[in-house]
Amino acid sequence: MSWETIAPPPEALPPDPITVRAQTIPPRHYFPEHSHLWHQLVYAIDGVLAVHAEERSFVISPEQAxxxxxxxxxxxxxxxxxxxxxxxxxxxxxADLPAAPxxxxxxxxxxxxxxxxxxIAAHADEDGYVGRVARLILDxxxxxxxxxTALPWPRSRALGAxxxxxxxxxxxxxxxxxxxxxxxxSSRTLARRFETELGMSLRAWRRRLRLFRSIELMGGGLTVTRTAMALGYSSTSAFVHAFRMEMGSSPQSYMSRRGMEA
Structure with a gap:
């Protein structure tokens, strides 16, 4: 299936200090390449975004921006x-935030x-509350x-598929x-292209994908056991071991620190 473009947002007044846009992105849709005169924070409160900037391509979950x-x-x-x-x-x-993505x-x-x-984006800031929320976001x-670390994403059509x-x-x-x-x-050509485009092997990328998806699934309410099954681990203990090796803690501890149940 091909991807469909979404019309870029209309010209807007410069943010002062923050303008928030909320939008639903349908599956396999994207905003074409563009830039802004101001800074931008890209975030999804639900679902996964694919971001391409400065020759880097990766996907982010609601745990990341x-x-x-x-x-x-x-x-x-x-x-x-x-x-x-x-x-x-x-x-x-x-101005005091990073100068690169x-x-x-x-x-x-x-x-x-x-x-x-x-x-509250459309509310008048009569009592200063909107401004206080903006300042807290900046803080x-x-x-x-x-x-x-992130989940890198290939730019070529073949590896993207x-x-x-x-x-x-x-x-x-x-x-x-x-x-x-x-x-x-050939498998050798595939391995070479994976290393070139993503900076890691297919095996390492799949391992990171499983970790990435596990956080997404547990954040959506799946138990550790059901998450392990959905990701193809041979057992719950195998998933917990892999998660601990990558993240330094158990899935339960990791999600608890983020105010979520696992």
């Missing part, structure tokens, strides 16, 4: 659909503030911890030879 400084050319879409929240931030308000972890407080900012962004299949069904156990045959290339 992307900071895009003014002038950065970017493209944003969603493979399976998402509730998109875009925060436009005035240049002076974000950064992936942030989103705390429960920052998420709640973004949701609240979207809910949270300054305190947010940049994430060194493979990753889409695995994203939809992380339990798919096909071998590199089988994937290579499907894409009309």
């Amino acid at each position: 992307v900071w895009l400084p003014a002038g950065v050319v970017h493209r944003v879409g969603s493979l399976q659909g998402a509730e998109f929240r875009s925060l436009w931030i005035a240049g002076r308000a974000g 950064v992936l942030f972890g989103v705390s429960p407080l920052l998420r709640a503030l973004i949701v609240e900012a979207a809910a 949270q962004l300054r305190r947010a911890t940049p994430l060194l 493979l990753c889409e299949v695995l994203h939809a069904n992380p339990a798919d156990a096909r071998s590199p030879e089988a994937w290579g045959k499907m894409l009309g290339m």
Whole structure:
């Protein structure tokens, strides 16, 4: 299936200090490449976003957001659909934030503030509440911890098709030879292209995909056991071990720190 474009947002007044846009992105839709005169925070309160900026491509869950400084050319879409929240931030308000695109972890407080900012976006700021919420968001962004790891996404159509299949069904156990045959290339060529485009092996990418999807599934209410089954692990204990090796804690502890049950 092909992707469909979404019309870019109409020209708007510069944010002062923050403008919040709320939009539903249908499955396999995207905003074509563009840039802004102001900074932008890309976030989805539900679903997964695909973000392309400065030769980097990756997908983010509601646990993550992307900071895009003014002038950065970017493209944003969603493979399976998402509730998109875009925060436009005035240049002076974000002057002390990173000068290059950064992936942030989103705390429960920052998420709640973004949701609240979207809910009151059309309200007159008669008592200063809208401004206080905006200042709290900026404070949270300054305190947010940049994430060194993300789920990279290929730019080529061939590897993109493979990753889409695995994203939809992380339990798919096909071998590199089988994937290579499907894409009309040898397993060695597939391995070389994966390393070139994503900076990691197919095996390492699938491992990170499972971790990424596990957080998404548990955040959506699935138990640890059901998550392990959905991701194709041989047992719950195998999933817990893999999660602990990657994240340094059990799934239950990780989700508890984020105010979620697992």
